[in-house]
Amino acid sequence: MTETxxxxxxQLAAVAVEKAYRKDKHKVxxxxxxxxxxxxxxxxxxVGQSGSGKSTLMHLFGLLDTPxxxxxxxxxxxxxxxxxxxxxxxxxxxxxFIFQFYHLLPELNLLENVLSPLMIRYSxxxxxxxxxxxxxxxxxxxxxxxxxxxxxxxxxxxxxxxMQRAAIARxxxxxxxxxxxxxxxxxxxxxxxxxxxxxxxxxxxQEQLTIIMVTHDNLIAAQAHRTxxxxxxxxxxxxKSKSASVPA
Amino acid sequence: MYKSLLCLRYLRTRYIALASIISMTLGVATxxxxxxxxxGFSTDMRDRLRGILADVIVETNSLDGEPNTQDLxxxxxxxxxxxxxxxxxxxEIYAMLSVQYGSQWQxxxxxLIGIDPATKATxxxxxxxxxxTREESIPDWELSPAAMAYRKEWTxxxxxxxxxxxxxxxxxEDVSQLEKPVKNSAEKPGAKEPLAxxxxxxxxxxxxxxxxxxxxxxxxxxxINPFENGGLxxxxxxxxxxxxxxxxxxxxxxxxxxxxxxxxxxxDTGETKMFQIVKPGDDVKISTVTAGRPxxxxxxxxxxxxxxxxxxxxxxxxxxxxNLEYLQEMRGMIDPESDEKSxxxxxxxxxxxxxxAMVVSKLEEILSASKFRVRTWEDKQGPLLAAVEVESAIxxxxxxxxxxxxxxxILAIFFMITLEKTRDIGILKxxxxxxxxxxxxxxxxxxxxxxxxxxxxVVVGLLFVRYxxxxxxxxxxxxxxxxxxxxxxxxxxIATHVEPMMVFWVAFGAMVIAxxxxxxxxxxxxxxxxVESLRYE
Numbered sequence: 001m002t003e004t005x006x007x008x009x010x011q012l013a014a015v016a017v018e019k020a021y022r023k024d025k026h027k028v029x030x031x032x033x034x035x036x037x038x039x040x041x042x043x044x045x046x047v048g049q050s051g052s053g054k055s056t057l058m059h060l061f062g063l064l065d066t067p068x069x070x071x072x073x074x075x076x077x078x079x080x081x082x083x084x085x086x087x088x089x090x091x092x093x094x095x096x097f098i099f100q101f102y103h104l105l106p107e108l109n110l111l112e113n114v115l116s117p118l119m120i121r122y123s124x125x126x127x128x129x130x131x132x133x134x135x136x137x138x139x140x141x142x143x144x145x146x147x148x149x150x151x152x153x154x155x156x157x158x159x160x161x162x163m164q165r166a167a168i169a170r171x172x173x174x175x176x177x178x179x180x181x182x183x184x185x186x187x188x189x190x191x192x193x194x195x196x197x198x199x200x201x202x203x204x205x206q207e208q209l210t211i212i213m214v215t216h217d218n219l220i221a222a223q224a225h226r227t228x229x230x231x232x233x234x235x236x237x238x239x240k241s242k243s244a245s246v247p248a
Numbered sequence: 249m250y251k252s253l254l255c256l257r258y259l260r261t262r263y264i265a266l267a268s269i270i271s272m273t274l275g276v277a278t279x280x281x282x283x284x285x286x287x288g289f290s291t292d293m294r295d296r297l298r299g300i301l302a303d304v305i306v307e308t309n310s311l312d313g314e315p316n317t318q319d320l321x322x323x324x325x326x327x328x329x330x331x332x333x334x335x336x337x338x339x340e341i342y343a344m345l346s347v348q349y350g351s352q353w354q355x356x357x358x359x360l361i362g363i364d365p366a367t368k369a370t371x372x373x374x375x376x377x378x379x380x381t382r383e384e385s386i387p388d389w390e391l392s393p394a395a396m397a398y399r400k401e402w403t404x405x406x407x408x409x410x411x412x413x414x415x416x417x418x419x420x421e422d423v424s425q426l427e428k429p430v431k432n433s434a435e436k437p438g439a440k441e442p443l444a445x446x447x448x449x450x451x452x453x454x455x456x457x458x459x460x461x462x463x464x465x466x467x468x469x470x471x472i473n474p475f476e477n478g479g480l481x482x483x484x485x486x487x488x489x490x491x492x493x494x495x496x497x498x499x500x501x502x503x504x505x506x507x508x509x510x511x512x513x514x515x516d517t518g519e520t521k522m523f524q525i526v527k528p529g530d531d532v533k534i535s536t537v538t539a540g541r542p543x544x545x546x547x548x549x550x551x552x553x554x555x556x557x558x559x560x561x562x563x564x565x566x567x568x569x570x571n572l573e574y575l576q577e578m579r580g581m582i583d584p585e586s587d588e589k590s591x592x593x594x595x596x597x598x599x600x601x602x603x604x605a606m607v608v609s610k611l612e613e614i615l616s617a618s619k620f621r622v623r624t625w626e627d628k629q630g631p632l633l634a635a636v637e638v639e640s641a642i643x644x645x646x647x648x649x650x651x652x653x654x655x656x657x658i659l660a661i662f663f664m665i666t667l668e669k670t671r672d673i674g675i676l677k678x679x680x681x682x683x684x685x686x687x688x689x690x691x692x693x694x695x696x697x698x699x700x701x702x703x704x705x706v707v708v709g710l711l712f713v714r715y716x717x718x719x720x721x722x723x724x725x726x727x728x729x730x731x732x733x734x735x736x737x738x739x740x741x742i743a744t745h746v747e748p749m750m751v752f753w754v755a756f757g758a759m760v761i762a763x764x765x766x767x768x769x770x771x772x773x774x775x776x777x778x779v780e781s782l783r784y785e
Binding site for chain 2: 056059062064065084085088089090091092093097099103104105106107108112116117119120121124170174
């Protein structure tokens with residue numbers, strides 16, 4: 001089921017994507033032929049019940065996983081069949097990830113966590129040469145997410161909201177084109193969740209950052225420009241309740 | 249960049265991993281200590297062997313010796329002259345040394361070596377090992393003033409005893425009178441001395457129960473002097489001998505310290521002390537055989553000039569050095585017509601001791617194998633040195649196994665750490681880290697652990713080696729038992745020698761093992777699927 005098919009050259013597109021996990025000999029299907037497109041500057045939310053395959057879809061977008069069938073296109077270029085090395089590069093340059101459980105590295109302090117995508121991108125020597133510039137950038141972004149007073153703290157010393165803001169700062173430092181957020185508010189109370197959402201919305205509005213957000217909360221999802229609803233591995237067209245045919 | 253940063257952070261935050269390298273540290277330290285001690289033992293022994301023996305020794309197969317000394321020397325000089333630093337002719341012969349102590353004669357088999365100290369000094373630093381001779385000086389056969397005084401004292405006393413017995417215990421006032429004949433005899437030896445032997449001979453035989461008898465018998469020097477003066481040619485010492493019975497005999501020897509001293513444990517203090525029964529200035533008896541067919545037994549007395557102490561118990565308890573000329577004379581090795589003096593071996597010092605094997609093969613070519621044997625000092629001590637080498641090789645293998653065991657410890661701990669870090673690995677991959685990058689985090693972590701482990705090991709090992717004797721003393725003090733017994737070991741102290749290459753290879757080997765042990769966990773970590781790693785909380 002395609003949605004915004006009329007849009008020319010979407011920034012990121014999944015075409016007829018299927019994915020199944022293997023548990024011993026049993027094949028557990030997760031996605032059955034999904035078509036999703038995102039335009040530049042769009043804030044898309046993907047909603048669905050637990051197990052509907054929404055996280056898997058996001059992983060496929062972010063090249064953390066490969067589809068069994070179907071393709072992923074980034075600005076018209078197929079990216080899911082690229083070699084490992086190129087996929088690592090794209091993850092580093094194009095995507096920024098935000099996870100439900102923040103996923104900061106516990107050994108590094110906030111500043112180092114924020115800088116980690118740059119450390120991965122550049123060789124030690126290049127990083128050393130540009131470290132002052134990077135540090136300034138990082139401090140600016142940390143300031144933007146409101147954590148200037150916390151730069152030398154370890155993740156274990158931060159609250160959940162602070163950790164998520166740090167994760168957002170880390171996702172932004174690499175100047176990504178697309179932000180992939182997996183339940184960014186899932187582990188936060190409603191107030192803190194709202195703060196995070198406000199931050200994401202402002203990023204989308206001010207910097208024209210494309211955001212794909214996965215959530216199970218309809219209220220949160222409603223703050224996005226557009227919502228795609230997943231149900232048992234298939235797209236549910238908004239407003240209609242279409243029963244999915246579940247293949248064996 | 250993230251690799252080294254994370255690697256350092258893991259190193260700082262994961263103390264359990266540091267625990268896993270303690271066995272590596274201990275292994276490295278032990279290997280360094282063992283190798284240094286073993287190496288120190290062989291190095292020290294080689295040094296001492298060289299001091300007493302020489303780099304290369306040419307020996308005649310026959311104990312009769314080789315008469316054409318100069319010819320032999322010339323041939324050696326022509327063949328390997330460029331490599332030779334010094335050369336000395338010696339006579340080496342089996343002998344029996346008899347020393348009197350209390351009422352007993354103690355006899356020991358010895359190797360008697362006739363040397364010329366001046367040329368011997370060019371071959372090895374003999375004076376270094378002589379107890380009463382300064383290290384820089386070239387040793388000679390003259391008694392030191394102290395030894396002379398001691399000798400004078402006991403010969404006078406002996407003469408007095410002889411006379412006393414002869415005169416059927418004289419009253420005490422006679423002592424002063426009895427001193428006079430001794431002095432007289434010194435002035436007119438021809439007149440007085442010949443009388444002494446018969447008196448002496450009867451004296452001890454009849455008065456054998458006397459405690460002091462053996463002393464007298466030993467100090468029967470006046471008896472021997474006339475015999476020597478009359479029976480053999482009178483050359484160098486004759487004048488002195490005639491003047492003073494307290495002057496030394498013509499035969500002079502350096503005796504190994506171990507031959508004339510005995511270790512005993514002091515019951516009060518528990519310390520091991522050495523008890524010495526012969527001093528420079530005393531006389532000893534030497535029995536050997538003459539050259540020629542058939543060899544005849546030959547006895548002679550000799551004055552001890554000095555004791556030598558190489559701290560190598562084997563040499564100290566088997567070697568006696570004698571003045572070469574006298575030994576040749578006693579053994580009948582001087583041709584009466586041509587005045588040709590035979591020798592049985594030539595000791596050669598090389599400019600470069602490593603050339604020994606080459607020199608030996610060259611000399612074997614020019615010297616007929618039926619008459620001469622050419623050996624290095626290592627050949628002579630081969631079995632012992634080989635045993636030390638085998639021992640250290642086995643210990644090295646065993647200790648390296650300890651380090652290998654440490655490697656398995658690292659392997660196990662690393663698997664745990666990769667499991668613990670599954671989520672972080674997923675995060676890093678999501679941020680764009682490559683599999684190789686993840687792998688190199690853990691490989692360099694392994695290398696860093698190896699560096700720390702072997703580095704600490706090297707430091708501990710070197711410190712231990714540096715202070716090994718203090719440590720030994722401390723342990724002795726704590727336990728009250730002697731850890732390092734001089735009576736068992738060759739040397740008075742634990743000798744150590746640190747070979748930098750050995751230290752390098754031990755440390756390098758340990759690091760290689762640490763890296764090898766981290767390869768498997770690192771590969772496992774690199775293969776984690778990012779989604780799987782991130783999914784579980």
